[in-house]
Amino acid sequence: MDTRSATNTIAFAFQSMRIEHTFMKKAHLCFDGLRETRRQILNIGLGGYEAKCVTLFADTQSGKTTILKAYLEKNVVDRCYDVGLFSREVPRTLVAALQRVVVRVSVSGTSTLMSLLEDILRAYGDPRPETGNMGSKKHRIFRYMQEFRTELLIFDEMNHLRIGARGLYQSAEATRVHNVLKDFLLGGCPIVFVGTTEAQAKVLSDFQIRARCVKSLFLGPLVYGNTEHRRAFTEYCGMLGINLMRSGLFSERSNFLEDDIVPRLFEAAGGYFGHASNIVELAAHYAKDEGAKRVERCHLSAAADDYSVLNKLATRNPFEEELELADA
Template sequence: MLMVDGRVQAEFLKMCIPHPRMSKAHRIYDNLRQMKILAPNKPQRCACLFAPTQSGKSKTVETYIETQIVDELIAEGLFPPDMDRDEIVKQQRRALYVTLDGAATVKSAVSDILLEFKDPRATLGTATSLLGRVYDYMRRCGTQILFLDEIQHLDDRQTEKDKKPKRAAMYESTAVTDTLKTMLIRGLVPIVFIGVDDAESMILGDPQLSARCVSKIEFESLRDDVPEERDIFLDYCGMLGIKLHQHGLFDEASNLIEGDLPAVIHRVASGRLGMASNLIAAACSIAREQRAPRVLREHVSGAIDEWAIPMGHIDYNPLAQGLRDYERRAA
């Protein structure tokens, strides 16, 4: 059984590996904010980021706030340059990152936003009164963009075990999306909707929201038969091996692009960068327990056996049994 290494998990949480898709997403966030700045009282636009879990969706937002937003705030003199950057992230309200609670209603969604403003009465009052407080906070704090994560929670109560729609839940979900549309129309703030693939229809299936969507940000699983996407994955694995050394986890950099390792990591992770990191984090735990100077092939193999297979991410070990024929051809 895999022994979790707290140091490894902590360093992976702090780790950031930029890649082309992340950079493109950040440019879209910049453009949405520019619309807000140049036309503050006009109806705002939205963007969507839908992808499988562990694709790096949340990481791209966190990195944007930790870098672009924090740098701006320091440059404008709103925070001292020697202040802890994590503390600036907590205190700033220019970019609001909200994770929706399960089974979201209008009131709970608005309460989630108020919690990010540290409102002590975030859950007290009617949905209408809470929404009024959100409007007030955003105007007073100069909020320029709202990131709404786990948007699929708008759909949590729409289906029962037999997958048949519940009328009350469908009404509640529609009420939430109508509230979000109103926020856009009133020019309050641009919104980036973030969620798993299944959530796409909730946003883009609404004619008014889809008409206001300026971009569907590409963040799907990277395909190994598309050269550009394969290169992104290879570069990510290469940098990940270097980061393990830079973050003090090992004495030497790890070569994660040697031989068939990239193809195997890709297969286990199904092309998801976040899942690839999770696999290597497990390999790090094994390597550090063995006091190895770097992560080796054998440690990745152990991570597949002790973590990936038990967690249901794959049902065999490609390093021990070889990539199956169709996977070998794709690699």
Template sequence: MTLSERLYIANNVYVLYPRFKEILAAIDDCHHFSNLKDEPECLFLKGETGAGKTTILKSYARNYPRYQTPDGTIVPVLEVTIPSPATVKSVVTKLLWQLGDPAYDKGTISNQTIRLIGLMKDCGVSLVFLDEFQHFIDRDSAKVLKTVSDWLKDLILDTKVPVVLIGLPEAETVFQFNPQLSRRFANRHNLSPFSWEDSGREFRTFLHAVESQLPLIEESALAYEEMALRFYYASDGIVAYVMKLIRYGTHLALKYGQKKLDLNVLANAFEKYVKADKPYKKNPFIDSDFLNEVKDASLYAPSMTMVGATSQKIKLKKKTTRASDILHK
């Protein structure tokens, strides 16, 4: 396998862990059972930046690619990122553009909306993803943009197509100011960062699954408790940071002919891809005392103990069993 092929594998690692599966199943229910109801079943997915919301969107939509027929283009799943600031004009224009309307920005809002409803029917749209739902809140005034939220409610009623809204947690404020829209998005899911509950079992299972896909010769033991804790501290349990560390670390390992991810390459990855966002953190792949900065060490590692006074170092337990033995008993 060439270096380029290995780098491609590293950059396209995808782990379908339980929380992802649960949300994907909920989206699938909205998609395929809405036609059995008077109103389409819609869903709201919230989560912090980097939690994996857009990854879920792309993962689901990948199963429903657009395709050509003698009568035109079929778009089973329509994906759109809500522009900022969100206005009815900007949103309807973006939707028309994604559907291939050559005159996507022409006409009044009413005319554009009528064209959109017709195009969605002609293109066989059966599910709509709207990402960055927090753009329905004006960034400067913090006011909910009620006109565009009312327009969305009407679009759902007119097309009877289920919509999945994706956004930051603060986007939920929109529903407080629009009860009718809120009722249609009562199905809500929160994609929160990993926690360290049960000694980080879920997080370590995720690391183990990621490592199993890496194009490296030797085991890097990412799921071992000490290494997993370094990853957890560096990332705060946020998937995007974990994957940045692993992908760039793998890139360096392959570049320099190393057989596995070691603390040196991971330290470099932290400095390049995480440190700028978390300048207050020590590099946990260099500094073994990083846990001393944590006010409540039990939050990170319930199985680890403080030795003596609080100013003393926190000693990490060494594990000799394999990660797979720990995680898959």
């Protein structure tokens, strides 16, 4: 396998990897609960029901995107198969892309209200999202929600919203954005707000939205002294090693649970699942270059040296001291 092929294979394997951990399970259970309530309302046709929202705000590389992708690919697709929306012969990836039961909206950079409405229309597959005035776009969105019996709206990258900027126009725009988001909740459709920690102040600055928020989901940074956090990270590291072999990248299992690799990798990753995956992915490249049968401690150390310090996750390589002792 040439260098370019190996690089593409490793990158694809990590992009496709879905490792379930405690905080992913909690998030998915929360999403399921919101959808179950929404289905009950849709089934009995009860009007005037106000939905709730939850938030998933965490730093970059905490694993937010993976949680959303895993939910759409597993929970949502399973539901589509079970109720007959799609034949089980249709590939899961295609069902996830075509279904509108759970709609994930990627909020555009520096989004205004009009561009936000267009983002939602694009998520529904509207052929001409730029067409129409504000009222027309809102009407089409609500029509799609009823037509597809949408159970959950997920607004991703909420940190892109232009809320919190100074100035009379910006303040008025923020109010309009909040009002539209409240309209969805008042219309009975639950929402998951996702974004970096910067998004929290933007979304929850509105009291009425904040009052309807039933849960703020946690995703890091993890604290190694916390038993639940440490257990979740340890299990995650173990599954990373197993998946490197299952994906066919290596012939032997990479054992990241031996010695004190877990606490060192935890420090190198700054307590984030996503950064841990990135370090292991980089280590996999180094191992492949050497023709190794699995990812070893030395590869993790080299990856941490290049990744952790560069991304200011650590001031030193957490593996260096241990490697020096081993060499001695």
